[in-house]
Amino acid sequence: xxxxxxxxxxxxxxxxxxxxxxxxxxxxxxxxxxxxxxxxxxxxxxxxxxxxxxxxxxxxxxxxxxxxxxxxxxxxxxxxxxxxxxxxxxxxxxxxxxxxxxxxxxxxxxxxxxxxxxxxxxxxxxxxxxxxxxxxxxxxxxxxxxxxxxxxxxxxxxxxxxxxxxxxxxxxxxxxxxxxxxxxxxxxxxxxxxxxxxxxxxxxxxxxxxxxxxxxxxxxxxxxxxxxxxxxxxxxxxxxxxxxxxxxxxxxxxxxxxxxxxxxxxxxxxxxxxxxxxxxxxxxxxxxxxxxxxxxxxxxxxx
Amino acid sequence: xxxxxxxxxxxxxxxxxxxxxxxxxxxxxxxxxxxxxxxxxxxxxxxxxxxxxxxxxxxxxxxxxxxxxxxxxxxxxxxxxxxxxxxxxxxxxxxxxxxxxxxxxxxxxxxxxxxxxxxxxxxxxxxxxxxxxxxxxxxxxxxxxxxxxxxxxxxxxxxxxxxxxxxxxxxxxxxxxxxxxxxxxxxxxxxxxxxxxxxxxxxxxxxxxxxxxxxxxxx
Numbered sequence: 001x002x003x004x005x006x007x008x009x010x011x012x013x014x015x016x017x018x019x020x021x022x023x024x025x026x027x028x029x030x031x032x033x034x035x036x037x038x039x040x041x042x043x044x045x046x047x048x049x050x051x052x053x054x055x056x057x058x059x060x061x062x063x064x065x066x067x068x069x070x071x072x073x074x075x076x077x078x079x080x081x082x083x084x085x086x087x088x089x090x091x092x093x094x095x096x097x098x099x100x101x102x103x104x105x106x107x108x109x110x111x112x113x114x115x116x117x118x119x120x121x122x123x124x125x126x127x128x129x130x131x132x133x134x135x136x137x138x139x140x141x142x143x144x145x146x147x148x149x150x151x152x153x154x155x156x157x158x159x160x161x162x163x164x165x166x167x168x169x170x171x172x173x174x175x176x177x178x179x180x181x182x183x184x185x186x187x188x189x190x191x192x193x194x195x196x197x198x199x200x201x202x203x204x205x206x207x208x209x210x211x212x213x214x215x216x217x218x219x220x221x222x223x224x225x226x227x228x229x230x231x232x233x234x235x236x237x238x239x240x241x242x243x244x245x246x247x248x249x250x251x252x253x254x255x256x257x258x259x260x261x262x263x264x265x266x267x268x269x270x271x272x273x274x275x276x277x278x279x280x281x282x283x284x285x286x287x288x289x290x291x292x293x294x295x296x297x298x299x300x301x302x303x
Numbered sequence: 304x305x306x307x308x309x310x311x312x313x314x315x316x317x318x319x320x321x322x323x324x325x326x327x328x329x330x331x332x333x334x335x336x337x338x339x340x341x342x343x344x345x346x347x348x349x350x351x352x353x354x355x356x357x358x359x360x361x362x363x364x365x366x367x368x369x370x371x372x373x374x375x376x377x378x379x380x381x382x383x384x385x386x387x388x389x390x391x392x393x394x395x396x397x398x399x400x401x402x403x404x405x406x407x408x409x410x411x412x413x414x415x416x417x418x419x420x421x422x423x424x425x426x427x428x429x430x431x432x433x434x435x436x437x438x439x440x441x442x443x444x445x446x447x448x449x450x451x452x453x454x455x456x457x458x459x460x461x462x463x464x465x466x467x468x469x470x471x472x473x474x475x476x477x478x479x480x481x482x483x484x485x486x487x488x489x490x491x492x493x494x495x496x497x498x499x500x501x502x503x504x505x506x507x508x509x510x511x512x513x514x515x516x517x518x519x520x521x522x
Contacts, residue, residue: 012507040514047514050463051482059362060376067354070380071387072347 011044214302232258246301256293335399367479368411382407404494412472424468466516474509
């Protein structure tokens, strides 16, 4: 079998008579005895003959005229144009132009995405939080009107409770009581998130750990919040008393969609929602997924 | 001072050797050198002579690469335009014809790759086969006829052309240059910038592939 392979490898030389007489004799002997190789060699010869017998093609009669016209009609070459011609004609399948176009598209899309990326949103987090806060404050304001002092609301927390409003013209702080809802800047938590490699979600921009509830009775306010939680499919994950200063910190997990409901309910129950500010964001860091938000609420004794 | 007979004989021998060497090197001189020089200087007539001299061979080469007269015409035009525009870059290290066929082979190979990637040849095979069926002709030639008739038949020509169209570009170029256009191994090695041994082994492999294709169709 190895002999057959050797002979097969030398079909070209054999066919063109480029082998020495000794090898030619050996090959001839092999071909005389091996039917398979003989057949293959016949086909090899037939192939070479068939290729050589391909009829000669003649160019069209006007070819020379066309060539001359094409040659000298083209404007004289310039180095820059030559460079690009070489660049683009080196491969007619045009992977280079296609590649360049794709690269340009990627750069443009990347630039657009970069300019509108969540990281960029974080850098303008104050504005975003203010917007979020304003919606909270607006709804809070509407709800607060319904439970305006002198209304029929009998929840104990409502008594003596003040409602804060955002320092935002969009909010509706037109309540009879002095109100104050501060939008906390998420700069601290956004910085933490970025340095920890955590990619923020939309829930982050809602502003976790940024609510402060001012109430004359912190205990009652906390109990009220705990009662609300099951209704909005939330749960308590942290309760941290801060002895000495009469404050309590609560961490709740709620669906991000329920954020508005929670704050509304808080206001509805007469709580004060105020920005917790950066001073409380240090001990806790919000972690969210696309659906849930962990919210840290500080309950402080109303002055 | 009279030179000795040995010195005179030595000088004569040197003269003979130099004459022989110069005659040998004379054959290596590019016939087109003068035309190329004049073309570079802007003499269009000189380049026309070069075009006239080579366009048939270039067209034939192109036709074998693309298998279509229209495409071959365009490719020939492209090759001569490229040659004309790059004539200043021709350093004269090789013959003008070698340089021209280098351009032609590269462009032909690239065009072949381009067309093959777009299914051009597959489409042609199908449509032509359909045409043949429509006209009631047989695709497979009658192998009982004598070899000369068989090889010369139109169908056989088409089968062979289809077989080389299915080759990969490296195999195709070498088959075209050697078996169809009849270049020597030395010329092919220069055109393709390959060692002669590689040229021969690659040609052998290419022929074996064509052989298998022909066997498959004709057996």
